Amino acid sequence: MAAITANGVSKRYGTVTALERVSLSVEEGEIFGFLGPNGAGKSTFINVLLDFARPTDGSAELFGRDCQADGVSARERVGVLPDGYSVFDRLTGRQHVAYVVRSKDADDDPAEVLERVGISAAADRPASDYSKGMKQRLVLGMALVGEPDLLLLDEPTTGLDPSGAAEIRSILREERDRGAAVFFSSHILEQVEAICDRVGILQDGELVAVDTIDGLRQSIGGGTKLLIDVGELDDATTEAVRGVDGVETVTVSDGTTLEVTCTNDAKMDVVVELQRRGADVMNFRTEEASLEEMFLAYTGGSRE
Numbered sequence: 497m498a499a500i501t502a503n504g505v506s507k508r509y510g511t512v513t514a515l516e517r518v519s520l521s522v523e524e525g526e527i528f529g530f531l532g533p534n535g536a537g538k539s540t541f542i543n544v545l546l547d548f549a550r551p552t553d554g555s556a557e558l559f560g561r562d563c564q565a566d567g568v569s570a571r572e573r574v575g576v577l578p579d580g581y582s583v584f585d586r587l588t589g590r591q592h593v594a595y596v597v598r599s600k601d602a603d604d605d606p607a608e609v610l611e612r613v614g615i616s617a618a619a620d621r622p623a624s625d626y627s628k629g630m631k632q633r634l635v636l637g638m639a640l641v642g643e644p645d646l647l648l649l650d651e652p653t654t655g656l657d658p659s660g661a662a663e664i665r666s667i668l669r670e671e672r673d674r675g676a677a678v679f680f681s682s683h684i685l686e687q688v689e690a691i692c693d694r695v696g697i698l699q700d701g702e703l704v705a706v707d708t709i710d711g712l713r714q715s716i717g718g719g720t721k722l723l724i725d726v727g728e729l730d731d732a733t734t735e736a737v738r739g740v741d742g743v744e745t746v747t748v749s750d751g752t753t754l755e756v757t758c759t760n761d762a763k764m765d766v767v768v769e770l771q772r773r774g775a776d777v778m779n780f781r782t783e784e785a786s787l788e789e790m791f792l793a794y795t796g797g798s799r800e
């Protein structure tokens with residue numbers, strides 16, 4: 497059964513359309529990255545799943561249970577790191593985790609949970625004294641209690657230093673590997689590229705793409721960039737390469753290096769055309785489009 501199903505979810509705040517007919521499905525055992533620039537609607541979508549916000553149109557389900565009509569039972573199997581979370585200032589980290597263990601009727605050892613998220617040294621300090629990154633680790637630890645079947649995480653690595661972000665990514669992989677679905681939002685492309693099985697790109701409330709990273713690469717023109725060093729290059733040869741089926745763009749740098757973006761299938765045709773035209777192909781490299789290039793292609797360069 498799908499962990500998350502969204503059927504045409506729209507959300508309007510007055511004249512602002514935060515979400516526009518978002519439909520998607522996330523399965524158990526996958527890490528799904530929800531990517532979009534600031535204000536794209538990522539938190540609003542998670543808030544709809546948690547019933548912090550009600551959709552204007554459409555509906556959403558967690559494990560087949562309606563997030564609004566049946567919200568409490570929909571959230572039963574879910575661990576959450578919400579946007580704008582807060583901690584209880586007077587409780588220690590250990591007490592926070594112990595509280596969640598009791599309320600979920602779970603049997604996790606709070607010390608182990610705190611160890612896992614890297615704040616065991618601060619276990620008995622009040623959470624009010626924690627840094628932002630430590631609070632974030634604490635709330636993530638609380639989300640992990642009870643082996644939830646779905647982790648819903650709003651920007652889980654923002655505010656963490658690079659090694660902290662890497663630790664969290666490895667926890668998310670472990671959770672996926674034990675069969676949980678992991679859904680997390682981010683505007684940090686590298687975080688998403690590093691661990692996601694699939695990615696959804698949200699732009700102005702609309703889901704403009706959902707695919708694997710490789711699939712996204714394919715759909716923006718194969719996503720393959722060829723860098724070809726040739727001895728000499730004339731305009732007619734450049735034009736001929738532009739005319740090869742599957743070629744999207746051709747640019748020339750330093751007078752002798754061609755940069756060609758094209759579908760995977762067109763790679764060899766480009767080289768064959770160059771040779772047919774008598775060009776001396778001296779070096780030939782390919783680069784895959786980075787997620788950043790894909791993101792810019794989908795969002796029209798509005799990365800923030």
Ligand SMILES: Nc1ncnc2c1ncn2[C@@H]1O[C@H](COP(=O)(O)OP(=O)(O)OP(=O)(O)O)[C@@H](O)[C@H]1O
Nearest residue numbers: 509512514532533534535536537538539540541683
């Ligand atoms: N409670 C609210 N009242 C009015 N407008 C809202 C409310 N919540 C969100 N919005 C608007 O909806 C849009 C989407 O906001 P949202 O917080 O979902 O974006 P986001 O993708 O999570 O952004 P960020 O990456 O900056 O956190 C924005 O234009 C925002 O101003």
